[in-house]
Amino acid sequence: MxxxxxxxxxxxxxxxxxxxxxxxxxxxxxxxxxxxxxxxxxxxxxxxxxxxxxxxxxxxxxxxxxxxxxxxxxxxxxxxxxxxxxxxxxxxxxxxxxxxxxxxxxxxxxxxxxxxxxxxxxxxxxxxxxxVPAPPQEPVRLADLVLDVSARRCTLDGDEVALRAKEFDLLAVLAQHVGDAVSRETLMAEVWDENWFGSTKTLDVTMAGLRRRLTQAAGARARLPRITTLRGHGYRLEP
CATH class of the missing domain: 3.40.50.2300 (Response regulator)
Structure with a gap:
């Protein structure tokens, strides 16, 4: 046997x-x-x-x-x-x-x-x-937002913001290209996979969740950098 x-x-x-x-x-x-x-x-x-x-x-x-x-x-x-x-x-x-x-x-x-x-x-x-381990990076500071990619921490005016994993990754990619237009294709490749195929609706839903969490955490006191939608192209995180 x-x-x-x-x-x-x-x-x-x-x-x-x-x-x-x-x-x-x-x-x-x-x-x-x-x-x-x-x-x-x-x-x-x-x-x-x-x-x-x-x-x-x-x-x-x-x-x-x-x-x-x-x-x-x-x-x-x-x-x-x-x-x-x-x-x-x-x-x-x-x-x-x-x-x-x-x-x-x-x-x-x-x-x-x-x-x-x-x-x-x-x-x-x-x-x-x-x-795949990410290389260490210096924290990014934009208005009252601090994004520490190495520690995977996002804070607003000193208070930590609880982001979903993909929301954090999406914000991190935009922060790496602050002030630049980032295409939907680039975001899908960086946040999900370079061989992604099919609908990019996941990106829209994740972006909506990211914006909602940041806005709720900021309230009326903290200053947020703006994420601008570029119709037909992608998004831009304003400096």
């Missing part, structure tokens, strides 16, 4: 949270065939229990679960595991639903139906960026 294969601990572990049997089986098979260690939970409560018992690198999360809203699962696991990569799989396409998912702690989203090749490309892009 052959000796059972021992799982390679270096392979990323993926927890799939999906109540549809067809989609769940397809994801498990596709991920295992692409050298990921994958597990499958059909409910939110089962996913929370599984994620508590075992250390996962990635969460693929359906929002329409039978026992609880997927957004609540994202919030709980984001609080427990700040380093967990959360990708939402959803049939909801309205901006408000995408914003809610990102605000709940998701790093990215895919709209159903999607191809396995697109999902695998997104996973490779996210995981590759997490393993």
């Amino acid at each position: 052959p000796t059972p294969a021992v799982p390679d601990p270096s392979r990323p572990r993926v927890l799939i949270v999906e109540d549809d049997d067809t989609i769940g089986r397809h994801l498990v098979s596709g991920l295992r065939g692409s050298d990921y260690r994958s597990s499958w939970s059909r409910t939110g409560s089962a996913a929370l229990a599984e994620a508590t018992q075992s250390a996962y690198d990635v969460l693929l999360l359906d929002l329409g679960l039978p026992d609880m809203d997927g957004l609540d699962v994202a919030r709980v696991l984001r609080a427990r595991r700040p380093d967990l990569l959360i990708i939402i799989l959803t049939a909801r396409t309205d901006d408000i639903d995408v914003i809610a998912g990102l605000d709940a702690g998701a790093d990215d989203y895919l709209v159903k139906p999607f191809s396995l090749s697109v999902l695998l490309a997104r996973l490779r892009a996210h995981l590759r960026r997490r393993t």
